[in-house]
Amino acid sequence: MLSEEIPYGTRHELKAFSTPPDMPIPDRLNLILILSIWAGALALLWLGSLVKPWYAVILVGIAFSYLMLTNYALLHEASHENLQLSPRRNYWLGVMAGVLFPMPFSVMRSTHQGHHVHNRTDVEMFDLYYPGENRLVQTVRWYGILCGLFWPLVPVGAVLFSISPRVIRDKYLARFKPAGYLMNGIQHSGIWSVRMEMLLIILFFFTLHWLLKLHWLHTLVLYGCFSVNWSTRQYVGHAFSKRDIMEGAWNLRHTRLMSLILLNGEWDKNHHRRPDVSWYYLPRLSSPAEVRPGYLKQYLRQWLGPRPNTEPAPVVSSPEPLLAGK
Numbered sequence: 001m002l003s004e005e006i007p008y009g010t011r012h013e014l015k016a017f018s019t020p021p022d023m024p025i026p027d028r029l030n031l032i033l034i035l036s037i038w039a040g041a042l043a044l045l046w047l048g049s050l051v052k053p054w055y056a057v058i059l060v061g062i063a064f065s066y067l068m069l070t071n072y073a074l075l076h077e078a079s080h081e082n083l084q085l086s087p088r089r090n091y092w093l094g095v096m097a098g099v100l101f102p103m104p105f106s107v108m109r110s111t112h113q114g115h116h117v118h119n120r121t122d123v124e125m126f127d128l129y130y131p132g133e134n135r136l137v138q139t140v141r142w143y144g145i146l147c148g149l150f151w152p153l154v155p156v157g158a159v160l161f162s163i164s165p166r167v168i169r170d171k172y173l174a175r176f177k178p179a180g181y182l183m184n185g186i187q188h189s190g191i192w193s194v195r196m197e198m199l200l201i202i203l204f205f206f207t208l209h210w211l212l213k214l215h216w217l218h219t220l221v222l223y224g225c226f227s228v229n230w231s232t233r234q235y236v237g238h239a240f241s242k243r244d245i246m247e248g249a250w251n252l253r254h255t256r257l258m259s260l261i262l263l264n265g266e267w268d269k270n271h272h273r274r275p276d277v278s279w280y281y282l283p284r285l286s287s288p289a290e291v292r293p294g295y296l297k298q299y300l301r302q303w304l305g306p307r308p309n310t311e312p313a314p315v316v317s318s319p320e321p322l323l324a325g326k
């Protein structure tokens with residue numbers, strides 16, 4: 001049993017932890033998924049430019065947005081080094097998923113490790129507010145995420161990070177700055193990795209538009225659909241959960257089709273407990289009798305707005321990156 005190898009609750013004290021031998025990374029399946037998503041995304045981007053009526057562009061955009069949810073799930077796997085056994089293949093397939101998002105893979109890896117290490121602390125508390133806190137800022141940020149405005153911040157932030165000189169980065173993103181926990185994993189040569197990955201993204205989109213004669217506006221509509229579909233569900237796995245770095249997440253109940261699209265992303269509590277386990281096995285980490293809240297009900301609960309905080313903030317216990325040791 002997995003829980004006997006590394007009991008829950010001790011994970012943060014472990015120096016390194018490795019992929020469980022009975023749960024190997026599904027290398028071939030993940031590779032097929034990445035290649036299929038690339039083929040599907042290129043086809044939909046092309047189709048989105050080909051169709052003329054606005055409603056047809058939106059319909060293609062909706063299909064594109066669901067395909068990109070699976071792409072994000074694979075990008076997420078790569079950020080935990082769970083996409084491929086070989087670190088080199090994991091990196092390059094992660095870069096491929098990042099290009100379609102679009103987000104430099106190194107940015108995803110750093111920001112996502114920051115999310116895991118600081119989960120449910122004050123910097124990752126979007127759903128709750130302290131007495132006397134500015135409710136307006138909290139409310140605008142919360143409904144901004146739900147309405148789909150989170151996604152544009154990612155590519156825009158990555159561009160600003162890529163072009164900003166060191167003095168600016170140190171002023172806003174150094175280790176002890178409020179947002180420093182997100183980008184702190186990117187140091188020295190890592191900054192050049194972000195710049196090269198950013199360049200690859202720009203080259204990809206310009207080449208694609210030139211080769212397939214795509215319409216920029218139609219492409220933006222497709223990404224607009226993805227922006228809403230992705231952003232609105234970004235906090236559903238954590239909203240109103242316990243303020244605990246590891247346990248502050250939900251295992252939700254969803255339809256089989258959405259489980260496939262999200263690559264078991266609704267099992268977020270199991271993922272936070274064991275980020276070294278591939279998406280493929282997440283349901284196995286729970287007993288079949290576990291009671292899970294419904295995904296839709298949990299999603300709709302968020303629209304009632306942020307709530308007063310009643311728990312103390314958890315203390316960050318480990319600065320270690322939560323990557324599977326290979």
Ligand SMILES: [Zn+2]
Nearest residue numbers: 076112271275
């Ligand atoms: Zn994760």
